[in-house]
Amino acid sequence: xxxxxxxxxxxxxxxxxxxxxxxxxxxxxxxxxxxxxxxxxxxxxxxxxxxxxxxxxxxxxxxxxxxxxxxxxxxxxxxxxxxxxxxxxxxxxxxxxxxxxxxxxxxxxxxxxxxxxxxxxxxxxxxxxxxxxxxxxxxxxxxxxxxxxxxxxxxxxxxxxxxxxxxxxxxxxxxxxxxxxxxxxxxxxxxxxxxxxxxxxxxxxxxxxxxxxxxxxxxxxxxxxxxx
Amino acid sequence: xxxxxxxxxxxxxxxxxxxxxxxxxxxxxxxxxxxxxxxxxxxxxxxxxxxxxxxxxxxxxxxxxxxxxxxxxxxxxxxxxxxxxxxxxxxxxxxxxxxxxxxxxxxxxxxxxxxxxxxxxxxxxxxxxxxxxxxxxxxxxxxxxxxxxxxxxxxxxxxxxxxxxxxxxxxxxxxxxxxxxxxxxxxxxxxxxxxxxxxxxxxxxxxxxxxxxxxxxxx
Numbered sequence: 001x002x003x004x005x006x007x008x009x010x011x012x013x014x015x016x017x018x019x020x021x022x023x024x025x026x027x028x029x030x031x032x033x034x035x036x037x038x039x040x041x042x043x044x045x046x047x048x049x050x051x052x053x054x055x056x057x058x059x060x061x062x063x064x065x066x067x068x069x070x071x072x073x074x075x076x077x078x079x080x081x082x083x084x085x086x087x088x089x090x091x092x093x094x095x096x097x098x099x100x101x102x103x104x105x106x107x108x109x110x111x112x113x114x115x116x117x118x119x120x121x122x123x124x125x126x127x128x129x130x131x132x133x134x135x136x137x138x139x140x141x142x143x144x145x146x147x148x149x150x151x152x153x154x155x156x157x158x159x160x161x162x163x164x165x166x167x168x169x170x171x172x173x174x175x176x177x178x179x180x181x182x183x184x185x186x187x188x189x190x191x192x193x194x195x196x197x198x199x200x201x202x203x204x205x206x207x208x209x210x211x212x213x214x215x216x217x218x219x220x221x222x223x224x225x226x227x228x
Numbered sequence: 229x230x231x232x233x234x235x236x237x238x239x240x241x242x243x244x245x246x247x248x249x250x251x252x253x254x255x256x257x258x259x260x261x262x263x264x265x266x267x268x269x270x271x272x273x274x275x276x277x278x279x280x281x282x283x284x285x286x287x288x289x290x291x292x293x294x295x296x297x298x299x300x301x302x303x304x305x306x307x308x309x310x311x312x313x314x315x316x317x318x319x320x321x322x323x324x325x326x327x328x329x330x331x332x333x334x335x336x337x338x339x340x341x342x343x344x345x346x347x348x349x350x351x352x353x354x355x356x357x358x359x360x361x362x363x364x365x366x367x368x369x370x371x372x373x374x375x376x377x378x379x380x381x382x383x384x385x386x387x388x389x390x391x392x393x394x395x396x397x398x399x400x401x402x403x404x405x406x407x408x409x410x411x412x413x414x415x416x417x418x419x420x421x422x423x424x425x426x427x428x429x430x431x432x433x434x435x436x437x438x439x440x441x442x443x444x445x446x447x
Contacts, residue, residue, distance in 0.1 A: 073429045075389035078422035081406050085231040085415060161301040165393060178307045182397060185311045194304035201299040
């Protein structure tokens with residue numbers, strides 16, 4: 001009896017809530033993580049060709065970067081609402097909105113990474129007979145990886161925060177739980193969902209940092225040598 | 229494109245602009261709350277960022293605070309305020325949340341702007357006998373202006389955008405037009421509200437870019 005008292009007294013922290021609603025919480029976290037992952041992956045699939053296009057045609061840099069920055073200034077609630085006539089109340093609506101936001105960060109970072117590749121490195125690879133495709137995959141991309149990963153991390157973290165607003169159309173993952181709890185001032189649920197949201201962002205960031213270290217072993221050797 | 233014409237006719241209907249839930253009232257709330265939050269955030273972040281930049285201390289803290297800001301969901305913060313006793317304090321929860329989101333870009337840009345002033349210029353000014361205060365006002369501040377203004381712009385746009393989310397927890401502002409439209413399945417109203425908010429964000433951006441250009445010409 002005393003265990004469920006915290007639900008009655010509406011405490012901020014309530015073990016009974018976590019125990020009885022663990023399924024609901026897990027579902028929300030999974031939806032949240034799923035929407036974020038799909039959004040960032042699609043964002044990457046769109047941003048990469050865009051960055052390559054801008055690099056090949058520098059004249060397009062102004063319009064492309066301007067447009068993606070413009071998208072970023074549209075408030076998330078407005079963005080999701082503007083997409084409503086096209087997608088209805090669906091997860092596709094939230095994902096599309098989040099993809100549009102992620103483009104600002106991703107295009108800029110991919111471009112910055114590619115532009116930081118030293119010209120002599122590029123020339124050396126060309127001299128060794130690398131075609132432009134092989135040059136991109138085997139030389140430029142690995143060298144651009146740190147900047148690219150920094151962009152993906154930033155985009156992922158801000159996407160996790162923005163996904164909560166998807167609650168307006170019922171596809172906000174943890175945001176749904178927060179919205180459901182508001183009318184009854186259900187503190188334990190608001191706090192638990194908020195904390196889980198921040199934890200999800202932190203774990204995603206650490207996971208991506210680990211992936212980056214795995215993908216770029218040479219940077220670690222260099223820092224280790226530099227530190228010694 | 230029936231929805232666009234429907235949204236247009238919603239916007240051109242005078243009755244939707246008048247009264248307590250009308251566009252003018254919501255716009256007033258939105259501008260009031262955003263403006264107040266931005267002023268408070270500037271009052272906190274600018275002296276701190278510029279001061280730390282002048283002294284050359286605390287940079288990592290400023291930058292880390294800014295990065296952490298991105299990870300915090302606005303909606304969650306507002307919701308936490310709304311289930312706490314603060315919910316009876318009128319605009320206070322919204323203003324606090326907005327200040328929290330405006331401080332990081334202001335702080336980082338002010339700090340980085342001050343640090344990126346050419347050291348040789350600073351040394352020359354010092355060599356000419358300028359005091360710390362003179363150096364700050366006449367050399368560092370004018371040279372740091374572009375970055376400080378960039379921070380102000382992103383803070384302002386962020387504040388206007390975040391103020392919209394206040395509607396999701398039942399507070400005022402233009403977001404209310406959107407959420408009210410959602411609740412009554414009035415899609416034209418939802419689209420009209422979204423257009424109004426997007427236009428306001430772009431207008432704020434444009435005004436600040438204009439102000440920056442004017443300041444730049446005078447300097």
